[in-house]
Amino acid sequence: MQGPPQTGPRALLSGMLRQALPASLRLRLRKWRLGLGVPPVGGVDFGDLARTTPIAPHYGYLRGGAVDRYYIEGFLARRGADIRGRVLEVATAIYARAYGQGVSQVDELDSIPGPNVAFAGDIGTEGLLPSDAFDSIVFTQTLQYVFEPAVAVAQLYRALKPGGVLLATIPVITPLEPGDNGWLWTFTPKVARRLFHATFGAENCSIEIHGNVFAATCYLHGIVVEDIDTKMLEPVDECYPVTIAIRAVKRAA
Ligand SMILES: C[S@@+](CC[C@H](N)C(=O)[O-])C[C@H]1O[C@@H](n2cnc3c(N)ncnc32)[C@H](O)[C@@H]1O
Known part of the structure; x- marks a missing residue:
């Protein structure tokens, strides 16, 4: 699930830094993050937990x-x-x-x-x-x-x-x-x-x-x-x- 694009100066700067990296390094970085099981910002899959009341009281x-x-x-x-x-x-x-x-x-x-x-x-x-x-x-x-x-x-x-x-x-x-x-x-x-x-x-x-x-x-x-x-x-x-x-x-x- 991809969330809304991140905005603001920090997001802009980190986007620019990422773009400055060679494509092969960007791919390795992405694989490393996925390997740790850490989804990218905006990419968290909330599945059954995307709710404001408990699954069972x-x-x-x-x-x-x-x-x-x-x-x-x-x-x-x-x-x-x-x-x-x-x-x-x-x-x-x-x-x-x-x-x-x-x-x-x-x-x-x-x-x-x-x-x-x-x-x-x-x-x-x-x-x-x-x-x-x-x-x-x-x-x-x-x-x-x-x-x-x-x-x-x-x-x-x-x-x-x-x-x-x-x-x-x-x-x-x-x-x-x-x-x-x-x-x-x-x-x-x-x-x-x-x-x-x-x-x-x-x-x-x-x-x-x-x-x-x-x-x-x-x-x-x-x-x-x-x-x-x-x-x-x-x-x-x-x-x-x-x-x-x-x-x-x-x-x-
Ligand atoms: C959630 S039960 C805990 C015991 C239960 N065997 C358990 O493991 O869930 C809490 C118990 O503590 C009692 N209790 C609450 N306040 C108390 C107090 N100030 N002094 C003694 N018992 C109290 C309640 O009436 C209730 O029976």
Whole structure:
């Protein structure tokens, strides 16, 4: 697809410079650019992406598996051995049940009371959780709703037994949910490191970044894992993070 011709002094100058090159060199330059997969200016083929609304709303959940879940579930599956003993999970305890190994009890935490919710309230308010109670906490995709994230991280730390493990994920490049749903923050990897290192100690945290420009574009559009070759989700580009995944261990007493 050829866009409208570029105008203005810069375009004029670069056109003149190109014309000044011998034809054979111009051809080699063009082949080199195509070889890098970089279309010439005005030559980007937007295909199905030439639209101002997403291909599918709500992360593509109705279409298939959302890109963020590919990272979240991969992270939890790799860390299944950490999900053991008495486990606390935010919202429904699906991940503790799916990935846990040797789970003896699962308690649910949510801001909204419910029949299976053992701890109902704001995790950003002190005193919601008991101290030194859990071997493992699964805290996925929730910190963005908490007005006081540092209080939440400190409270999760306190609620772990010494040696207990927190597995948390945070969205970065993401569509927002429509309406007044309580979503407050967007975190960067840098602030996530500061938050968790300050409470757990850097030596007790491992913080993974997942995503690249392809993954972020797919996720924004609700293009799902069934649409794509998931190998394309694997390269990590720190400039285009989709998900931050944190494993943090409470220092043994
Ligand atoms: C998107 S869900 C995340 C958990 C789910 N397992 C997941 O991975 O998507 C967010 C959950 O956090 C709860 N929540 C929102 N704000 C909260 C807060 N301040 N304290 C505790 N839970 C909160 C919501 O009610 C909701 O159940």
